[in-house]
Amino acid sequence: MIVADNETAVDLLYYEAVAKTVVRVVSDKSDQPLSVGVHGDWGAGKSSVLMMVEEAFRDDDRVLCIRFNGWLFQGFDDAKTVLIETIVEDLVKSRSGSQKVADQAKKLWRRIDWMKAAKKAGSYGMTLATGIPMPETVTDLRNIATSVLSGGADAFTAENLKAFTASAGSFLKDMEEDSTPEQMHAFRAEFEKLLEVADIDRLVVLVDDLDRCLPGTAIGTLEAIRLFLFVPRAAFVIAADEGMIEYSVRQHFPDLPAATGPxxxxxxxxxxxxxxxxxxxxxxxxxxxxxxxxxxxxNECGEDSDIFRRLVPIARAALQKPWTGPGLDRATLTATFGTIPDPIQRALDIAYRIAPILTDGSRGNPRQIKRFINTMSLRLAIAEERGFADELNLGVLAKIMLAERFAPEVFDAMARGAADTGHSAELAALEANATQPDGSVIAKSAESKEPKGKSSPVEQLPDWPNVEWARRWASIAPSLTDVDLRPYVFVSRDRRGGYGSQAQLGELDELLQKLMGPPLLIRQLTTEIKRLNSVEAEQLFDALRTKVADADDLMEEPAGMHGLAAICQQHPFLQASLVAFFRDLPAAKLGTWVLTGWAGAITEAEAASAYDALKADWAGRDDNKALSGAAKAVAKIPAAKRGGR
Incomplete structure (x- = not known):
């Protein structure tokens, strides 16, 4: 089961206390305008708090609660108008049986239309000042012309032209009759009257995801909120990351003087x-x-299970005063359940192990923690479908994922080392240098794996960016030194390439680098290449093929091609794959190097036949004249004279 990453009324963090406080603040002195900010980083739980606030007001018919998600309207030309329209429309819907509300709303709709037109009038002013028509201007005046001259060419008379001029003129003139301050004051007065005839004590507008919006949308929404701030009974609860809003303000006012300080x-x-x-x-x-x-x-039991439902109040009680203990205590759980259920016991064990580093790595962000747990659950599900879930230990998987998430260099080194045997020498050295909670280092002998007492590190660790973090991570139980890590690396392929790819060649990495070298060096590797088993040879072949395919310029022979030839000479079963690789390369971008020197690398009859057919295809192409001409010339040369590598 995956826990959805969205707002929820299931309070796992005891944010109900925050939501109840917001409700109390909004409810007190409900005749006064109010704005409340619920701040926090992305994923901190702001949307869930808004949902709890909305739920608290649901049964109060004297309070109208409206939800507005600014991100959903990202891309609208006028975010300010969209918010105002949403508020008026929802308010009218909530009192659909009231004619007084409908009549008062009509006045507000006219004010809103004025706001839309006033925005367009700004473009007309720019047109008059510069003489350059803006797209909105052309479109609107065209619509006026279309309505006036709808009779077609026969209606193109002096009277109709006069009518068109009058319409266009009035379209601009209407924008000048009332000043913006007068319109805003009138809007507030009419909106206040609408709340009065709607007979509600409090209008609560919940504004969510404002920090996900582009600066223009965020500022437009905030300006609309400012319009309501002097309207009695109106309250806004705004969920946003202050840092993102401040960024939007700075982008919206880029020319602030340095003395002011943006x-x-x-x-x-x-x-x-x-x-x-x-x-x-x-x-x-x-x-x-x-x-x-x-x-x-x-994840294991589900939201409706008896175990989870009985666990929730215990967790919330512990969250009321989290400074009094390390979390859920087994004594309370035993008193509630008698015997602690296995799912809770397993969860407590994992949480105890990973919470210290997960707290630090995620910076206490609930979304990051939830994503970690979801990823772990997904990998267990994949392992179950593939039939090797029994080979995975949840504690081992969680520990490995901590390194993958917060110290990728440690994870990469561990995965490379474990590719062949399942065990990593670097990981063993790291665990032998594990830092204990008191900051000391425990050195372990390779034979006993038992602590020998406090000492200096027994082995030199790689130059990782955060080796102290890695030492703390290595001290977390269970130890991974004697664990076969291959199934864990395999199930983590969403971070790495396919199992056995270049990133996981382990001890073959050094040979891979040599095979990228010049021909003279590669000829000295014949014995090493010959000793490779079929799996290792295929791993090296795939890694080299990937590097060649990523080359920027295929007109010149890429590094690695001589290495591919050397592997195919010693392991002929790969020759068909070499020809297939040639076929997959973009012919229009290929140089003539693909035509000669491959006789020694393509000796198998089937592969050689496929290569000859490919050269014939190149000879008939029109998109690469050089390759086509060279292929035709090579076809006339006897095979014995073409040579090999």
């Missing part, structure tokens, strides 16, 4: 707009441990 101005703009800010804190260790436990149980 960062200061952006912060002041947001603080002026948001009267009551709430910030969702990052999860600490205890909260992360509880959250991981809950997600694992939810």
């Amino acid at each position: 960062a200061t101005y952006a912060r002041n703009y947001l603080e002026k707009l948001i009267q009551v800010p709430f910030r969702l804190p990052a999860l600490g260790y205890a909260e992360t441990r509880i959250y991981v436990t809950m997600l694992l149980v939810l």
